[in-house]
Amino acid sequence: MHKKNIFAISGSLRWGSSNHAILQALSKMCPTDINYSIYNGLSEIPAFDPGLDDDNPPPAILSLRKQLADADGIILCTPEYAYGVPGALKNALDWMVSSASFSGKPTSLITASTGGENAHKALIKILGAIDANLLKNATLLVSFIRSKMDADGNIIDAETAQKLQSVFNALLRSL
Ligand SMILES: Cc1cc2nc3c(=O)[nH]c(=O)nc-3n(C[C@H](O)[C@H](O)[C@H](O)COP(=O)(O)O)c2cc1C
Incomplete structure (x- = not known):
């Protein structure tokens, strides 16, 4: 049977x-019958050029569209x-508008930053513009993220850990 894929x-x-x-912490919450992968090509995405945004875009764009x-x-x-x-993220999302790569896809948004309110709000709008199925229960703003993590990247704030688990569960339920 086809294994479901989560792409982060x-x-x-x-x-x-x-x-x-x-994203690493979420991978540890992932059931073994679901594939979980973290995108590693963001730095390779060229600057968005609507003139190149056709059926034969740069290879990095084709690859991202395929993974989505x-x-x-x-x-x-x-x-x-x-x-x-x-x-870098906004640029990649701009390339995904015409391809409708997010259209209808269950999507979780986590903004983890010092504050993060502005990016969070903007991304909610952007995901609306690209027709993602942004899951309300899988949408989370984590402010003061650095104080909620130790030097090894472990989440040391119990409330944040619990919220992340709940976000991930909501995404899993939508698959
Ligand atoms: C150039 C720069 C600008 C930043 N501006 C903001 C900002 O406007 N709002 C905010 O919440 N954090 C801001 N930060 C802090 C980041 O949220 C913080 O460094 C965060 O840990 C980065 O995420 P990362 O740990 O995944 O790299 C900024 C950081 C840098 C380097």
Whole structure:
């Protein structure tokens, strides 16, 4: 039988990123009969060019679209930079508008940042624009993320750990 796929994207490219650590923590909650993968191509995505946004876009875009097409559920987990969505993530999402790659897909949004309210709000709008099925119970803002994690990326705040489990369960139920 076809194994369901969860495809996770971190909006931070930073080595030791707390958002990446959250995605790793979620992978440990994943049942063995579900594939869970974390996207590793965000830094390879070229700057969005509507003139190249056709059926034969740059290879990195084709690859991301394919991985999204194969996904039964999507997780975006991202910090906020300069009161907005990190440029690399926004750029990748711009490439996904015309392909409708998110259309109808159960999607979880986790914004983990120092504050994060602005990026979180903006992403809710963006995901609406690209017709993602953003799951209310799988939408979470975690402020002061660095204080809720130890140096090894373990979540040390019990309430945050519980909320992340609940977000992940909501995504699993939607698959
Ligand atoms: C250039 C820069 C700008 C930032 N701007 C914001 C901001 O506007 N709002 C916010 O909540 N955090 C901001 N931060 C802090 C990040 O939220 C914090 O570094 C976070 O841990 C980054 O996520 P990561 O650990 O996954 O890399 C900024 C960080 C950097 C490096």
